[in-house]
Amino acid sequence: MIKVSVICTAYNHEDFVEEALRSVMEQTYREVELIVIDNASTDGTAEKIRKFCSHNSGIRFISNAWNKGLCTAFNQGLRFASGKYIIDLSADDVLLPDRIARQVAHFESLPEEYGVIYSNAQYLDAQSTSLHCHYVTDKEGKATENIPDGDVYLAVLKKYFICTPTMMMRRSLLDRLGGYDESLTYEDFDFWVRSAVICKYSYQDEVLTQKRILRRSLSTRSYEPGSGMLESTYVVCNKAYDLNRNQAEFDALALRIRGYIRKCFFTQEFELAGRFRQLLNYIEDPGPATEFIVLLCRLRLPFNWLYRVYYDWKIRAPLRQREAVATGVTER
Incomplete structure (x- = not known):
């Protein structure tokens, strides 16, 4: 066996x-x-x-x-x-x-x-x-x-x-x-x-x-500044860049990187956003929208609290509600 x-x-x-x-x-x-x-x-x-x-x-x-x-x-x-x-x-x-x-x-x-x-x-x-x-x-x-x-x-x-x-x-x-x-x-x-x-x-x-x-x-924990999650993701994206075999794969990676740049802004991983942007530039022109987000990162605006509110609404609140239903305790 x-x-x-x-x-x-x-x-x-x-x-x-x-x-x-x-x-x-x-x-x-x-x-x-x-x-x-x-x-x-x-x-x-x-x-x-x-x-x-x-x-x-x-x-x-x-x-x-x-x-x-x-x-x-x-x-x-x-x-x-x-x-x-x-x-x-x-x-x-x-x-x-x-x-x-x-x-x-x-x-x-x-x-x-x-x-x-x-x-x-x-x-x-x-x-x-x-x-x-x-x-x-x-x-x-x-x-x-x-x-x-x-x-x-x-x-x-x-x-x-x-x-x-x-x-x-x-x-x-x-x-x-x-x-x-x-x-x-x-x-x-x-x-x-x-x-x-x-x-x-x-x-x-x-x-x-x-x-x-x-x-x-x-x-x-991916939304927390300094968690290391996005830093590890950056490393993996660089590996993918080296492994990609065709334009469709580079297009998919570019789209993914754009999402990580936005996340870097909200998690206050400002320096990391610049490195993601540099990797994106090897694939395609970042474009005005992404460049604007990178500019906001350079200004180091403290928007992590807003991302936490969003995360709490999008992810944690449904979990709490399900737990409340399971235990018979409802939030007021």
Whole structure:
């Protein structure tokens, strides 16, 4: 039987880590290797992991003395992984019972040129209340839109569309890439860019994972000045510039960069906006609108408060409302 390695990274996930680990151990597929890395949690996460390991043999647990970052923690686990396929699991997400069995079967039906498969996911809030699916589904549980499949590199440049924890990756692909880039704050955009240019992706039209949406998650910190998220994105955009193969890909990258310049303004990453603008200029003329935003950045206007208000309205308020409904408490 083909072995699958699940690398679970945890940081201050004491409320969810046991459920995440249990979802791996209760898979219908038996040839599963679980490697858990606690990245110097300051709550009770490490203690809960140790307790779980004491009742479940065969789990490798790595406890870091300091937070080494998500990418480095994953690579720590990757060095011990012996599976043909790899799953990167956050300690607040959940694998449905037959996920690994169904993904292995799907992967084994594909040619070697496919390096990644991904699927649909159900989103949960902090109380484990179901919110919605990553892709809208019909009555049969199938996605109602066409999901990119095969050569997805151009699609990756255009927009975010892959739900990261649903991915299963070939170990050989990760070895070829050298794992995740440890200089970056987050992993997925860089992995998609570097891998999609050398291999194909396959979409599996099933809900196989539950992803938890939390207000304190890494993705919600992208609006904070100095978070490192946009700096890492700038690095990835430079990689994409070197990897692009045709004009359509450069056009997609240019559009993406314009969006990041606007975000730099609102997050007060003023110097970084200038570097994004320089990269854009290698592709096309930035144009008056973008040049105006860069000018505002040079003036260093403190508009981050406005972006926080927008973010709170657009992202956080719906989450709070769903949590209120789940707990029976409504805001007045």
